[in-house]
Amino acid sequence: MIIAVDGPAASGKGTIAKALGRHYGLPVLDTGLLYRAVGLAVLKASGDPDHEADALAACDFDDAMLDDPALRSEAVGSLASRVSIHQSVRQALVKRQRDFATQPGGAILDGRDIATVIAPDADAKIFVTASVHVRAQRRYQDALDHGGHPDMDSLIADIQARDTRDMSRDHAPLRVADGADLLDTSNLTIDAAVQQAIALVDAQLERRRQA
Ligand code: CDP
Secondary structure, eight states, X not given: OEEXXXXXXXXXXHHHHHHHHHHHTOOEEETHHHHHHHHHXXXXXXXOTTSHHHHHHGGGOOGGGGGOGGGGSHHHHHHHHHHTXXXXXXXXXXXXXXXXXXXTTOEEEEESSIIIIIOTTOSEEEEEEOOHHHHHHHHHHHHHHTTXXXXXXXXXXXXXXXXXXXXXXXXXXXXXXXXXXEEEOTTOOHHHHHHHHHHHHHHHHHHHHHO
């Protein structure tokens, strides 16, 4: 069984994907980390994230980089969003994601194009979203919890810039896939969002069984 969880920055998709993984006993891949690793590798190589050849060369990143705490920063999130517009970069990361998706027993993947490109035949598809303000507020709290000094206005600007780039790019833009259920977490606690996600997945699985 494959479950696809897509959505914009700070929508809660990562938290929901992990909780679904625990609930259904499935391994989870945060595909954003792959794009973040490419972004960080470009930075370390002093390359230009907007230059396709530099970004593609960075796809060869060392797997140890996936554990680098620097991957989680907003700055690397922006770099990830810039390298991810290149078709060759997306292509270079496809096999890894499909291999994970098709492993025996099943898997959950979260990202931007899981239900549209990586696993369009997924058994269940959820698109997690939330208002820009709520998403910026979550990033703000996150930064405070990690001892940072966040600035709300720049967080809002960053999220809006990332949304625009992710939704308007030519290759694999962020969009709600056919057959996906929308889950707006703006006014939900984490527990409530997880319960709704489980209910949506169960309903999709049931519909498939009856089809
Ligand atoms: O956690 P957050 O939603 O902020 O970001 P992420 O999921 O780690 O993804 C970082 C960036 O990578 C996104 O803004 C996308 O541009 C890109 N990405 C993508 O293009 N396709 C994916 N499947 C996952 C991430």
